[in-house]
């Protein structure tokens with residue numbers, strides 16, 4: 001995992017030099033502080049670097065057209081649990097978050113994508129609308145709104161409400177910078193769910209009928225329902241993260257979530273950035289998939305699990 005072999009592409013961010021802030025780097029098994037450039041620190045890990053800082057400070061030093069994919073889950077609205085004094089209310093989104101997203105737009109490559117995982121909370125019997133407003137705000141900023149993926153949780157967090165059910169979905173909004181965003185569905189093919197009924201139905205389809213009656217014809221019995229592996233849909237069935245949580249972080253990604261988008265929207269060796277890194281799940285996913293990565297997180301305590309996670313690949 002920490003192998004710094006020559007086949008690994010070093011992270012190159014020309015001009016990205018954080019002079020006086022704490023940059024944490026990971027070399028085999030241990031963390032060290034390096035008051036030097038991210039370029040140097042990243043070279044030590046081979047694939048990526050973690051920066052303990054406000055992501056806006058970091059982004060402002062990143063050159064235009066740097067990232068292939070920015071993938072993140074910012075603090076949910078009104079999230080009081082991060083203990084850093086910030087309330088992450090609507091005003092934080094209108095002000096700080098939109099400054100961050102403007103930097104993301106600038107630093108994305110023309111073929112790059114931005115995936116925003118977000119869910120407005122419920123309050124006073126109403127579902128918050130910030131999740132929808134964010135889409136409009138980002139479009140006004142110049143992003144192209146490509147897709148709204150739904151992350152469906154088969155086992156959602158428990159709870160009982162008077163007029164609401166358990167919340168089992170979150171959005172993953174996919175934005176791009178240009179119409180030529182790169183897209184690799186063949187990286188995430190999934191087993192087809194043809195059941196017996198599907199097979200019978202497809203045997204009767206005209207194109208199948210013609211195929212089996214060709215002179216060279218294969219017997220009807222050999223007509224398959226379709227390919228064994230198919231493109232996934234926009235509904236992602238992924239369990240929430242159930243692994244032990246030594247950092248007590250209140251909102252972690254399951255590693256399958258960033259993995260899906262990294263595979264769908266990048267190729268090995270390309271650069272993925274998560275500005276609100278938390279427990280660095282995006283880094284873990286990118287590292288396993290041989291993508292370069294950069295992660296920012298303002299609270300160092302959440303990131304202490306990273307060396308162990310990189311070793312385990314989870």
Ligand SMILES: C[S@@+](CC[C@H](N)C(=O)[O-])C[C@H]1O[C@@H](n2cnc3c(N)ncnc32)[C@H](O)[C@@H]1O
Nearest residue numbers: 054055075251252253276277278279281297298
């Ligand atoms: C929803 S969590 C991300 C969780 C992450 N996806 C994971 O798997 O652990 C949002 C994170 O953003 C961090 N954060 C808040 N403001 C920040 C800022 N200005 N710059 C960088 N990180 C920030 C919080 O400390 C929190 O850990």
